[in-house]
Amino acid sequence: MELWQVPLSFSRLRMFPFFDLAHYVASVLALKEQRGVVEVSIRSPLACWFSAMLYCFGGSVLSLLMLGEPPVAFLAKTINILLASSVWYLVFYCPEDIFCRCFSFLPLRLLVAGMKEVTRTWKITDGIAHADTVYKDAFLIMVAVGWARGAGGGLISNFEQLVRGVWKPETNELLQMSYPVKVTLIGAVLFTLQRRQYLPIAKHNLVFLYTIFLVVFKVKMILTRCSTSPLAPLEAAVGQMFFGSRKTPSKVKGESATSSNGSSVCDQPSEQHHEGAKKKQAKKTE
Amino acid sequence: MELWQVPLSFSRLRMFPFFDLAHYVASVLALKEQRGVVEVSIRSPLACWFSAMLYCFGGSVLSLLMLGEPPVAFLAKTINILLASSVWYLVFYCPEDIFCRCFSFLPLRLLVAGMKEVTRTWKITDGIAHADTVYKDAFLIMVAVGWARGAGGGLISNFEQLVRGVWKPETNELLQMSYPVKVTLIGAVLFTLQRRQYLPIAKHNLVFLYTIFLVVFKVKMILTRCSTSPLAPLEAAVGQMFFGSRKTPSKVKGESATSSNGSSVCDQPSEQHHEGAKKKQAKKTE
Amino acid sequence: MELWQVPLSFSRLRMFPFFDLAHYVASVLALKEQRGVVEVSIRSPLACWFSAMLYCFGGSVLSLLMLGEPPVAFLAKTINILLASSVWYLVFYCPEDIFCRCFSFLPLRLLVAGMKEVTRTWKITDGIAHADTVYKDAFLIMVAVGWARGAGGGLISNFEQLVRGVWKPETNELLQMSYPVKVTLIGAVLFTLQRRQYLPIAKHNLVFLYTIFLVVFKVKMILTRCSTSPLAPLEAAVGQMFFGSRKTPSKVKGESATSSNGSSVCDQPSEQHHEGAKKKQAKKTE
Numbered sequence: 001m002e003l004w005q006v007p008l009s010f011s012r013l014r015m016f017p018f019f020d021l022a023h024y025v026a027s028v029l030a031l032k033e034q035r036g037v038v039e040v041s042i043r044s045p046l047a048c049w050f051s052a053m054l055y056c057f058g059g060s061v062l063s064l065l066m067l068g069e070p071p072v073a074f075l076a077k078t079i080n081i082l083l084a085s086s087v088w089y090l091v092f093y094c095p096e097d098i099f100c101r102c103f104s105f106l107p108l109r110l111l112v113a114g115m116k117e118v119t120r121t122w123k124i125t126d127g128i129a130h131a132d133t134v135y136k137d138a139f140l141i142m143v144a145v146g147w148a149r150g151a152g153g154g155l156i157s158n159f160e161q162l163v164r165g166v167w168k169p170e171t172n173e174l175l176q177m178s179y180p181v182k183v184t185l186i187g188a189v190l191f192t193l194q195r196r197q198y199l200p201i202a203k204h205n206l207v208f209l210y211t212i213f214l215v216v217f218k219v220k221m222i223l224t225r226c227s228t229s230p231l232a233p234l235e236a237a238v239g240q241m242f243f244g245s246r247k248t249p250s251k252v253k254g255e256s257a258t259s260s261n262g263s264s265v266c267d268q269p270s271e272q273h274h275e276g277a278k279k280k281q282a283k284k285t286e
Numbered sequence: 287m288e289l290w291q292v293p294l295s296f297s298r299l300r301m302f303p304f305f306d307l308a309h310y311v312a313s314v315l316a317l318k319e320q321r322g323v324v325e326v327s328i329r330s331p332l333a334c335w336f337s338a339m340l341y342c343f344g345g346s347v348l349s350l351l352m353l354g355e356p357p358v359a360f361l362a363k364t365i366n367i368l369l370a371s372s373v374w375y376l377v378f379y380c381p382e383d384i385f386c387r388c389f390s391f392l393p394l395r396l397l398v399a400g401m402k403e404v405t406r407t408w409k410i411t412d413g414i415a416h417a418d419t420v421y422k423d424a425f426l427i428m429v430a431v432g433w434a435r436g437a438g439g440g441l442i443s444n445f446e447q448l449v450r451g452v453w454k455p456e457t458n459e460l461l462q463m464s465y466p467v468k469v470t471l472i473g474a475v476l477f478t479l480q481r482r483q484y485l486p487i488a489k490h491n492l493v494f495l496y497t498i499f500l501v502v503f504k505v506k507m508i509l510t511r512c513s514t515s516p517l518a519p520l521e522a523a524v525g526q527m528f529f530g531s532r533k534t535p536s537k538v539k540g541e542s543a544t545s546s547n548g549s550s551v552c553d554q555p556s557e558q559h560h561e562g563a564k565k566k567q568a569k570k571t572e
Numbered sequence: 573m574e575l576w577q578v579p580l581s582f583s584r585l586r587m588f589p590f591f592d593l594a595h596y597v598a599s600v601l602a603l604k605e606q607r608g609v610v611e612v613s614i615r616s617p618l619a620c621w622f623s624a625m626l627y628c629f630g631g632s633v634l635s636l637l638m639l640g641e642p643p644v645a646f647l648a649k650t651i652n653i654l655l656a657s658s659v660w661y662l663v664f665y666c667p668e669d670i671f672c673r674c675f676s677f678l679p680l681r682l683l684v685a686g687m688k689e690v691t692r693t694w695k696i697t698d699g700i701a702h703a704d705t706v707y708k709d710a711f712l713i714m715v716a717v718g719w720a721r722g723a724g725g726g727l728i729s730n731f732e733q734l735v736r737g738v739w740k741p742e743t744n745e746l747l748q749m750s751y752p753v754k755v756t757l758i759g760a761v762l763f764t765l766q767r768r769q770y771l772p773i774a775k776h777n778l779v780f781l782y783t784i785f786l787v788v789f790k791v792k793m794i795l796t797r798c799s800t801s802p803l804a805p806l807e808a809a810v811g812q813m814f815f816g817s818r819k820t821p822s823k824v825k826g827e828s829a830t831s832s833n834g835s836s837v838c839d840q841p842s843e844q845h846h847e848g849a850k851k852k853q854a855k856k857t858e
Binding site: 353425430458 | 613614616617618619622636640641642643645648650661665667734735736737738739
């Protein structure tokens with residue numbers, strides 16, 4: 001295989017079973033880091049399982065709902081459900097927490113996180129292709145479904161929390177978009193433009209470049225333990241150009257400055273940092 | 287054209303683009319009057335945009351959901367979305383708020399409000415026709431879908447508010463129906479009865495009379511700055527006859543009495559008055 | 573008819589109209605026992621009616637939603653809606669509350685409660701059959717739809733409460749499963765296994781035995797005024813075996829012990845007891 005064939009081969013990669021498995025592991029571990037989940041896993045394994053399924057298959061459920069298809073359809077892929085359920089069981093009920101401890105080993109954590117980001121690209125393109133078969137040439141629907149498919153777990157987080165008895169109406173992923181949700185939206189726009197042939201790039205090259213971008217920044221975020229969004233300058237520019245918002249960019253800049261300089265602030269992994277910020281805000285509004 | 291032909295010609299009026307545009311303007315301006323929306327528009331333009339789309343297309347979304355069709359289908363009408371998005375942009379981000387100031391000019395405000403009420407009739411009949419093609423002769427489904435299509439923005443207001451981070455579970459449009467929601471319900475019942483040929487009136491005449499009713503009372507409400515519902519006596523009679531409620535009518539009467547006499551109470555437009563009442567109630571329950 | 577033919581004849585029993593009627597009566601009476609419903613019935617008969625319909629047809633609505641079919645389809649069975657609406661009217665607006673007083677007569681109450689439990693079996697098997705026609709051989713979907721159809725009113729209780737202006741996010745039927753929801757889940761699993769021919773029992777025999785189980789324990793619960801779940805030992809065993817939870821079984825045992833010994837605790841009917849427990853928990857978290 002020559003070098004220029006790498007993107008093409010990469011774009012033919014199959015997600016099942018290894019990449020899917022990494023997605024389930026990363027998702028369920030992220031769920032376990034949420035406050036109060038361990039108590040829920042003891043009180044009601046069923047609610048915990050359902051929450052875990054929404055973390056793993058939230059994108060499918062949301063995109064099925066949006067396209068008017070049965071939201072239970074995700075349960076039809078029995079093998080995937082069994083895989084995800086096994087991961088859920090091992091994460092929450094493994095004796096002496098062996099499974100979780102394994103995945104706190106940094107190289108393994110990086111591998112899983114990287115592989116999870118690869119599945120994101122595949123989900124976005126799947127969602128866009130699905131929407132395109134249902135609605136021919138409806139640009140906005142393609143973007144919306146691609147976005148929902150790739151970032152579903154985040155977008156339905158309010159209702160996922162409700163399953164666990166948590167309700168935080170004062171925030172949601174539209175009001176305070178997290179980095180994965182933002183980058184998925186950009187990806188959905190890019191892949192839709194590519195599909196409608198507005199971008200002078202072959203699909204497999206875009207898949208390759210976008211995935212490299214996702215993986216590199218995810219790994220960087222874990223290694224530096226900082227949630228500095230690489231999109232902050234772009235957001236600031238767009239915000240200033242279209243919405244005349246002087247507040248937003250300065251705030252974003254300030255945040256990123258703190259994140260990259262103040263190492264005392266950045267001494268925790270990005271998910272916890274993000275979650276911590278949410279908690280603080282929740283407290284303030286309560 | 288002779289006089290007796292007016293209703294027929296009127297019923298052939300096309301909503302696109304001018305009446306639709308008036309509906310978008312009136313809806314987005316109503317959204318901007320809600321508490322906290324301007325802050326949301328600065329913090330997260332996307333959440334604000336989504337909220338505005340729910341204000342403009344809430345009826346479509348709700349009726350599509352009720353009929354098991356893809357709720358994203360409303361995004362397929364690209365032209366309408368572009369129109370509504372332009373209105374949203376101008377209302378929220380226009381330099382020096384020129385757009386909003388224009389529409390605080392009373393004659394223009396009356397025109398837009400009147401045209402918006404015209405679209406209501408069209409939506410109700412569209413919804414009923416749509417339901418009739420899916421479920422032959424299901425009276426209740428026709429009423430429900432016609433109502434949802436005409437008053438959708440109100441009926442889903444709890445979830446529209448959730449997009450903006452606001453959650454008021456203690457009230458909803460079923461518990462405290464506002465005048466537009468009530469009058470749309472009556473319209474949905476009348477048009478369904480007409481369609482099933484229980485009413486001795488031609489469709490175009492009913493369309494004409496109902497729209498005149500809607501527009502006249504809307505204009506009167508804006509001019510008198512009072513939210514006196516013309517339906518209060520009807521409600522009182524029905525409440526007393528069927529539900530033996532002596533409380534409800536007296537309360538409604540009292541409210542309408544205050545509204546028509548106490549000019550100090552009625553010194554704000556109806557939407558704000560209604561919103562103010564909601565806020566008071568929200569405070570009480572908090 | 574000989575004795576061995578009883579299950580077969582029983583399984584051919586038609587639910588309409590008498591068993592359906594009993595289901596509506598029991599459901600609407602259970603709704604009226606909820607805190608604050610009587611005030612809602614005075615303030616907004618429409619919200620009260622919609623709440624009652626969700627109590628009566630919640631299972632249909634939820635299973636239709638899950639299978640991507642129009643959730644309003646339940647309104648198409650006009651006769652059933654009229655029956656349920658008549659029951660709702662009589663329960664809430666009957667002069668001097670005659671209707672409710674009749675059904676506080678114990679033998680009548682037992683009859684209605686028993687007949688309601690019979691409809692549960694029919695709903696579970698209907699739901700499973702429906703799911704099987706849409707998704708061939710998808711075990712989990714059959715269980716999920718059967719469960720949703722049989723216990724729908726409970727599973728959507730958070731959203732049913734929202735109609736009445738009540739919001740209790742800290743609890744739901746997945747976090748704290750009530751006995752009817754649990755037993756319906758077990759039934760859905762059993763009937764799905766039977767349908768997939770993993771159980772060495774004919775369908776009519778399983779229907780007969782499961783219904784007998786439901787009715788006997790329901791009657792026992794009403795007579796002893798205790799909500800001791802006959803499933804507690806099973807739960808404890810499963811909890812200890814799979815989820816290593818020493819807390820859960822001890823708590824369940826403790827609860828059942830209190831229920832069977834301490835007669836002072838058990839002096840109220842099971843629904844009220846359950847509701848009372850929920851209220852306490854709600855207070856704690858508020």
